[in-house]
Amino acid sequence: MQFDQTLLTRLREARHVVVFTGAGVSAESGIATFRDALSGLWSRFDPMQLATPEAFEDDPELVWGWYEARRMQVLGTSPNPGHSAIAELAKRVPRLTLVTQNVDDLHERAGSVDVLHLHGSLHQPRCSLCAEPFRMSAEPPTEPAEGRRLAPPRCEHCGAKVRPGVVWFGESLPFDTLEAAFSAAADCDLLLSVGTSGVVYPAAQVPEIALSSGATVVHINPQPQALGGGNEWLLTGAAGKVLPLLLQAAFDE
Ligand code: BV8
Ligand code: ZN
Numbered sequence: 266m267q268f269d270q271t272l273l274t275r276l277r278e279a280r281h282v283v284v285f286t287g288a289g290v291s292a293e294s295g296i297a298t299f300r301d302a303l304s305g306l307w308s309r310f311d312p313m314q315l316a317t318p319e320a321f322e323d324d325p326e327l328v329w330g331w332y333e334a335r336r337m338q339v340l341g342t343s344p345n346p347g348h349s350a351i352a353e354l355a356k357r358v359p360r361l362t363l364v365t366q367n368v369d370d371l372h373e374r375a376g377s378v379d380v381l382h383l384h385g386s387l388h389q390p391r392c393s394l395c396a397e398p399f400r401m402s403a404e405p406p407t408e409p410a411e412g413r414r415l416a417p418p419r420c421e422h423c424g425a426k427v428r429p430g431v432v433w434f435g436e437s438l439p440f441d442t443l444e445a446a447f448s449a450a451a452d453c454d455l456l457l458s459v460g461t462s463g464v465v466y467p468a469a470q471v472p473e474i475a476l477s478s479g480a481t482v483v484h485i486n487p488q489p490q491a492l493g494g495g496n497e498w499l500l501t502g503a504a505g506k507v508l509p510l511l512l513q514a515a516f517d518e
């Protein structure tokens with residue numbers, strides 16, 4: 266894969282790089298992207314319907330079962346070379362801020378630290394009433410993660426239902442995390458947007474803020490992306506392939 270020298274120079278000379286990831290960065294770890302995450306029991310549902318407070322209110326066992334199946338899937342897989350390249354990039358540039366829309370912990374397991382999770386995490390369930398964190402079993406699944414209804418556990422503190430620690434549609438994003446992501450985007454020289462279709466707001470504002478603040482924005486995606494012009498670049502391909510090659514071309518040749 267050939268990279269434009271201008272792009273390589275900008276990455277090498279960047280003072281502050283933001284990496285903004287979506288479900289695509291976990292695809293090569295076998296984690297279905299959000300829209301493909303509905304198989305089996307859930308194939309008849311639109312994720313937009315299930316990932317809402319109303320759905321959990323309406324049918325807690327269906328929704329909790331879906332998140333548990335997804336959590337088990339994450340526990341049963343591992344980071345891919347895309348996650349590892351992002352962790353490696355943090356050692357090659359003066360400052361890197363990693364902002365993810367993903368609710369898995371594959372960035373952390375690849376060695377990234379201080380990950381800004383805009384949409385929460387599968388691994389931090391909490392009480393739906395008093396917000397007390399709830400400790401889940403952390404051992405990988407014995408049987409393959411298949412779909413079944415599951416009653417959500419009860420909070421040890423107040424007895425209310427435990428809910429997934431994710432941000433549902435219609436819910437606000439964690440304010441401090443979003444603020445930190447927006448200010449990093451406004452400050453950075455270069456933003457890598459990896460594996461996101463950029464349809465979900467306000468997260469999708471992160472690359473827009475970087476671009477309007479004069480940063481170079483590089484999309485890494487197998488699908489063509491509509492580019493705004495000037496400072497936007499597209500590297501067509503899978504994150505697990507493109508990112509290691511990009512680092513090698515920029516820092517090792
Ligand atoms: C809020 C956690 C308000 C849950 C998620 C109408 C217009 C505009 C906005 C709205 C609207 N109606 C409602 C809204 C707001 C809504 C929104 O944006 N809706 C969109 C869909 C229209 N947003 C919200 O509700 C947000 N909250 O606005 O609050 C508010 C304000 C004040 C007070 C109270 C409330 C909350 C949004 C958070 C939702 N939660 N996740 C869960 O995971 O179950 S979002 C979820 O979908 C994911 O986290 C991800 O971020 C998002 C997108 O999922 P995917 O499409 O699967 O993933 P992605 O986009 O990353 O696409 C995959 C990409 O990877 C593709 O491009 C593919 O080509 C590429 N790819 C595939 N393989 C690879 C690859 N790339 C690289 N390598 C590969 N190998
Ligand atoms: Zn409670």
